Amino acid sequence: MAESGESNKNKLKLYSYWRSSCSQRVRIALNLKGLEYEYIPVNLLKGEHLSPDFLKLNPLGYVPALVDGEIVISDSFAILMYLEEKYPQHPLLPSDLQKKALNYQAANVVCSSIQPLPTQPLQNMAVLKYINEKVGPDEVIPWVQSHINKGFAALEKLLKDSAGKYATGDEVSMADLFIEPQIHGAIKRFNVDMTQFPLLSRLHEAYSELPAFQNAMPENQPDASPSSVT
Ligand SMILES: N[C@@H](CCC(=O)N[C@@H](CS)C(=O)NCC(=O)O)C(=O)O
Known part of the structure; x- marks a missing residue:
């Protein structure tokens, strides 16, 4: 209409x-x-x-x-x-102060510690291009993987006592919104071995069942171009 x-x-x-x-x-x-x-x-x-x-x-x-x-x-x-x-x-943030702080922390592990390095497809394209040209094309993936692994290992520890069905309990909250796109990129683009991260793997599975997450996936967007290499 x-x-x-x-x-x-x-x-x-x-x-x-x-x-x-x-x-x-x-x-x-x-x-x-x-x-x-x-x-x-x-x-x-x-x-x-x-x-x-x-x-x-x-x-x-x-x-x-x-x-x-x-x-x-x-x-x-x-x-x-x-x-x-x-x-x-x-609500994306729990009212419990400790859980709220945990959500901010998990979000910032992704957006301040993992992502800027850069470990996302198309994140800081200039930096990826620089590494590719100055260090060598074979170095890009291992370098990115090492930074993702470090961040994911930190998230596993950070969330181990709070995780329920989702990252900080049984309700989806802000931490989940940061974690899922990072995992998606890690798997699809950088071949990260997720068996090292059982908690994150379990969360990834849980997100895949939620329509709000499914509809937001890269491949379900109107401008998606599956043939694109980057
Ligand atoms: N802190 C910003 C970062 C935004 C950002 O890095 N966006 C990327 C895509 S995920 C981008 O536009 N990159 C273009 C480029 O690197 O030239 C946010 O969280 O929105």
């Missing part, structure tokens, strides 16, 4: 790239909260994130960016915190 101009204007807009893990975690949150959004693809391989129009949304030139009316937010953590306050349905 065609939408009226007015309802389209009010709809959330997500600037996303199918394979971006940062975009994936926001897609999961939008799905969990039952928020409809317009998906606006930004092709990183074509450099669309560096276009003058996109740089107006995020001067750093990274996806994702969320537009909610007049409000523009361009960092996945900030977007999740914003969504959590503005759309409190399906």
